[in-house]
Amino acid sequence: MHLEYLRVEQxxxxxxxxxxxxxxxxxxxxxxxxxxQSAYELVIHDREGAVWTTGRVESADSVLVEVPxxxxxxxxxxxxxxxxxxxxxxxxTGWAExxxxxxxxxxxxxxxxxxxxxxxxxxxxxxxxxxxxxxxxIDTPPGERLLPTPYVRxxxxxxxxxxxxxxxxxxxxxxxxxxxxxxxxxxxxxxGVETYGASLSFQTYDATSAVRVGPNxxxxxxxDGWYAGRVGILGSSRGYGDRLRAYxxxxxxxxxxxxxxxxxxxxxRSSTRGPIRYADLAVGEGYDARIAWTGWSTAGFxxxxxxxxxxxxxxxxLVPFEGEPVRxxxxxxxxxxxxxxxxxxxxxxxxxxxGRVRFRVEGERGQEVSLQHSEVLDHDGxxxxxxxGPNKDQTDVYTLAGTPGGEVWEPTFTFHGFRYVxxxxxxxxxxxxxxxxxxxGSDLRVTGSFRCSDDRLNRLHExxxxxxxxxxxxxxxxxxxxxxxxxxGDLQIFAxxxxxxxxxxPFLSRWLxxxxxxxxxxxxIVNISPIPPQLDFxxxxxxxxxxxxxxxxxxxxxxxxxxxxxxxxxxxxYGDRRVLADNYxxxxxxxxxxxxxxxxxxxxxxxxxxxxxxxxxxxxxLWNTVPHFGxxxxxxxxxxxxxxxxxxxxxxxxxxxxxxxxxxxEIVAQVAEILGHDADAERYRRRAHRVWAAFxxxxxxxxxxxxxxxxxxSVLALAFGAVPERLRGAVVDRLVELIHEAGDHLDTGFVxxxxxxxxxxxxxxxxxxxxxxWQDTAPSWLYEVDRGATTIWEGWEAIQPDxxxxxxxxxxxxxxxxxxxxxxxxxGLQATAPGFRRSRIEPAFTSGLDDVSATIxxxxxxxxxxxxxxxxxxEVEVHVPSNTTSTIVLPAVTGSVVDANGHPVDPDKDGEVPxxxxxxxxxxxxxxxxxxxxxWHDHGKH
Ligand code: RAM
Numbered sequence: 001m002h003l004e005y006l007r008v009e010q011x012x013x014x015x016x017x018x019x020x021x022x023x024x025x026x027x028x029x030x031x032x033x034x035x036x037q038s039a040y041e042l043v044i045h046d047r048e049g050a051v052w053t054t055g056r057v058e059s060a061d062s063v064l065v066e067v068p069x070x071x072x073x074x075x076x077x078x079x080x081x082x083x084x085x086x087x088x089x090x091x092x093t094g095w096a097e098x099x100x101x102x103x104x105x106x107x108x109x110x111x112x113x114x115x116x117x118x119x120x121x122x123x124x125x126x127x128x129x130x131x132x133x134x135x136x137x138i139d140t141p142p143g144e145r146l147l148p149t150p151y152v153r154x155x156x157x158x159x160x161x162x163x164x165x166x167x168x169x170x171x172x173x174x175x176x177x178x179x180x181x182x183x184x185x186x187x188x189x190x191x192g193v194e195t196y197g198a199s200l201s202f203q204t205y206d207a208t209s210a211v212r213v214g215p216n217x218x219x220x221x222x223x224d225g226w227y228a229g230r231v232g233i234l235g236s237s238r239g240y241g242d243r244l245r246a247y248x249x250x251x252x253x254x255x256x257x258x259x260x261x262x263x264x265x266x267x268x269r270s271s272t273r274g275p276i277r278y279a280d281l282a283v284g285e286g287y288d289a290r291i292a293w294t295g296w297s298t299a300g301f302x303x304x305x306x307x308x309x310x311x312x313x314x315x316x317x318l319v320p321f322e323g324e325p326v327r328x329x330x331x332x333x334x335x336x337x338x339x340x341x342x343x344x345x346x347x348x349x350x351x352x353x354x355g356r357v358r359f360r361v362e363g364e365r366g367q368e369v370s371l372q373h374s375e376v377l378d379h380d381g382x383x384x385x386x387x388x389g390p391n392k393d394q395t396d397v398y399t400l401a402g403t404p405g406g407e408v409w410e411p412t413f414t415f416h417g418f419r420y421v422x423x424x425x426x427x428x429x430x431x432x433x434x435x436x437x438x439x440x441g442s443d444l445r446v447t448g449s450f451r452c453s454d455d456r457l458n459r460l461h462e463x464x465x466x467x468x469x470x471x472x473x474x475x476x477x478x479x480x481x482x483x484x485x486x487x488x489g490d491l492q493i494f495a496x497x498x499x500x501x502x503x504x505x506p507f508l509s510r511w512l513x514x515x516x517x518x519x520x521x522x523x524x525i526v527n528i529s530p531i532p533p534q535l536d537f538x539x540x541x542x543x544x545x546x547x548x549x550x551x552x553x554x555x556x557x558x559x560x561x562x563x564x565x566x567x568x569x570x571x572x573x574y575g576d577r578r579v580l581a582d583n584y585x586x587x588x589x590x591x592x593x594x595x596x597x598x599x600x601x602x603x604x605x606x607x608x609x610x611x612x613x614x615x616x617x618x619x620x621x622l623w624n625t626v627p628h629f630g631x632x633x634x635x636x637x638x639x640x641x642x643x644x645x646x647x648x649x650x651x652x653x654x655x656x657x658x659x660x661x662x663x664x665x666e667i668v669a670q671v672a673e674i675l676g677h678d679a680d681a682e683r684y685r686r687r688a689h690r691v692w693a694a695f696x697x698x699x700x701x702x703x704x705x706x707x708x709x710x711x712x713x714s715v716l717a718l719a720f721g722a723v724p725e726r727l728r729g730a731v732v733d734r735l736v737e738l739i740h741e742a743g744d745h746l747d748t749g750f751v752x753x754x755x756x757x758x759x760x761x762x763x764x765x766x767x768x769x770x771x772x773x774w775q776d777t778a779p780s781w782l783y784e785v786d787r788g789a790t791t792i793w794e795g796w797e798a799i800q801p802d803x804x805x806x807x808x809x810x811x812x813x814x815x816x817x818x819x820x821x822x823x824x825x826x827x828g829l830q831a832t833a834p835g836f837r838r839s840r841i842e843p844a845f846t847s848g849l850d851d852v853s854a855t856i857x858x859x860x861x862x863x864x865x866x867x868x869x870x871x872x873x874x875e876v877e878v879h880v881p882s883n884t885t886s887t888i889v890l891p892a893v894t895g896s897v898v899d900a901n902g903h904p905v906d907p908d909k910d911g912e913v914p915x916x917x918x919x920x921x922x923x924x925x926x927x928x929x930x931x932x933x934x935x936w937h938d939h940g941k942h
Pocket of ligand 1: 483
């Protein structure tokens with residue numbers, strides 16, 4: 001038996017490890033017989049030999065195993081090995097081995113100086129406030145407003161034969177580094193999205209193959225990026241500063257055992273006369289290929305006309321970058337070159353992505369071509385920039401060198417949200433093969449797969465994955481074209497789906513650190529993290545009111561609660577206990593803020609209203625005192641003569657605030673219990689009970705209607721357990737009625753949609769849940785799919801039934817949270833203990849489908865369920881990872897159940913059959929009469 005999948009902090013052999021207290025994971029191989037670990041032994045070596053051994057530890061733990069007492073040193077390469085004893089066998093497995101290396105963990109090791117190339121300061125640009133957002137017109141072309149990109153190079157001499165070299169680097173702005181003409185690593189947009197005021201990440205690169213004896217040159221190109229560039233909805237520049245700077249340090253070990261350190265200092269030289277004429281993440285990039293600068297970072301290049309740099313001293317706390325870098329993760333060929341009704345040439349890549357285009361072009365020297373990017377065509381099939389706001393050009397401009405045989409280019413410092421690209425200046429004889437879309441995003445391992453017999457559901461699943469790809473770029477964002485903000489609410493809604501489809505552990509832990517950095521002194525978790533300085537005014541704005549035409553909130557229920565919900569999801573899906581501990585103080589501060597806020601005052605609706613003593617008393621448990629976004633974008637709140645996005649806050653904000661307060665109290669109580677903070681657990685749990693009681697008294701009528709009488713709040717109230725037993729039937733009935741009144745359509749917004757189908761499912765309305773899933777007129781998931789969606793839309797009717805294309809984003813993942821439901825209910829894969837150490841497999845055999853295959857790469861290995869309906873029989877095959885236990889639920893059957901050997905299986909009264917313990921492949925055949933609702937379309941026949 002060989003151990004597999006060795007990981008340190010969830011990564012394979014990292015070289016830039018950011019912590020001195022790494023946790024280790026391994027997997028016992030999947031086998032046909034159960035493997036359960038009873039003990040392990042772990043040994044850690046540095047170059048001199050063993051530095052730590054755990055000895056034999058009697059424990060079944062194999063995921064994120066802590067090694068108490070071991071402290072990794074800064075910039076040190078380690079190897080580690082592990083072996084385990086399986087239950088029932090006296091001998092251990094063989095040793096399995098892997099490596100890890102720490103980054104600079106000790107700030108005292110920095111010898112570098114910040115260097116500032118000669119440059120003009122980045123100019124003020126974009127809207128300065130929300131009033132300007134809709135009025136500002138920018139007429140000056142980017143080439144005249146934006147500044148040329150600074151290039152920096154520094155020579156150094158190495159007098160020994162290099163055996164190992166590491167570069168640690170970062171910048172104010174984004175950067176790309178080179179050594180002797182070799183790009184360092186394949187990361188793009190480094191250091192990523194940062195909160196410069198609190199801390200700044202630096203990258204670690206392996207430079208061993210690039211460094212050489214004798215003269216060397218380190219080169220770095222800088223661009224405005226998120227530091228000084230045009231960001232967010234306002235498109236305004238200079239958020240953190242207006243001068244670009246670089247900082248790096250190179251450590252080279254030579255054959256003779258010496259270590260040489262070369263770092264940025266005043267000897268570097270710089271120039272802004274290079275080929276990148278300007279670059280901005282949102283506006284686009286301008287490149288002049290006539291400026292032939294090949295080899296600008298090699299020793300032979302003449303930098304005689306370059307200028308000296310100045311040494312700067314910004315105050316900056318540097319931290320090693322945590323998790324996987326942003327890379328060019330996929331390439332997509334062009335599908336078609338369209339000539340639109342407006343006689344324009346538009347390349348269609350067939351998929352909405354975040355990224356950019358690499359193209360080949362042949363033409364005259366000095367000829368200019370441009371590429372403008374957009375996610376949709378309009379009603380008539382014409383190119384259409386549907387995204388509003390300044391500096392959303394998404395346009396790249398390339399000036400040809402005139403190379404005979406053609407030339408190839410791809411921008412460096414920009415990405416766009418798009419599917420379609422309008423071309424101008426290109427020659428007529430275009431070929432699809434000349435255009436390739438490059439998908440950029442955090443390079444996260446794909447861990448989920450879902451396929452079923454219905455192509456539209458498969459597309460829906462793919463759309464959720466694509467929206468994750470498009471928005472998991474350094475931080476989780478709302479959309480890749482308009483705001484690109486780390487909206488906390490969007491992420492908490494999508495987190496379970498995200499954690500199913502990709503390995504997001506380190507990625508989200510890093511983002512949570514930023515969320516904590518942004519927490520306000522009064523405990524508020526802000527709605528957008530990192531919060532760019534351009535939005536600082538929001539933090540100090542006078543208290544908003546539901547009557548404001550645009551509700552700008554610094555913090556809101558359902559958004560700030562991400563600080564409790566996201567760590568809980570990471571614990572549930574990956575077994576990560578540390579992420580709970582790391583975020584615990586922040587979640588406590590947040591919930592304490594909620595308590596204070598709830599206690600001060602009453603709901604605006606009740607202002608001036610005479611309250612009875614009982615009513616007054618319960619107000620202290622109701623967090624309805626400040627405005628909240630409510631069930632954002634719930635369809636019916638957008639309709640009608642006064643249809644506005646602000647109707648969701650007005651109509652649902654009050655109840656949604658109360659519901660999330662109760663919910664977060666319960667989550668924090670659970671976390672407190674896991675971490676052993678019993679008094680906190682007790683206190684928050686007690687308050688949660690009071691909140692639910694107050695909620696029922698204040699908001700739930702005997703007829704089951706909840707204030708506002710909309711689907712979303714009923715869904716949340718049922719999902720959160722806010723409805724007392726005596727009212728539950730009535731609330732469920734009213735919810736069902738509301739759905740029927742809407743013509744069997746959902747009417748849920750952002751915060752309630754994750755629970756809609758589950759609430760129906762667990763309250764006796766499975767058929768209605770499936771009717772909503774199969775619904776294909778608006779608003780519904782399949783309506784989007786039928787309209788050709790290749791990602792999840794921001795609003796259910798982003799393309800209206802009459803064909804009008806709205807200005808909403810076409811790449812917003814929140815409503816894609818149904819994907820997690822499909823894994824859990826259609827595929828039946830459910831975690832019942834952290835990290836899927838225990839699982840429950842409960843597929844929905846009567847969902848209208850003939851085949852489902854769902855797999856999740858859990859931290860213990862692949863958990864899989866595949867089932868096929870064949871007439872009156874269903875064949876089920878499941879794979880359970882080693883070192884876990886599982887139960888399969890085979891429903892109340894009309895006939896028999898047999899296992900792989902044809903032996904009868906006897907499910908208990910709840911239909912449960914225990915599997916394992918330990919890994920294995922199990923197959924069953926069950927007789928069950930087809931039970932489909934004729935209203936579901938004839939699925940499964942595609
Ligand atoms: C929108 C964002 C985001 C949402 C907020 C409330 O502008 O795109 O999706 O969370 O508003």
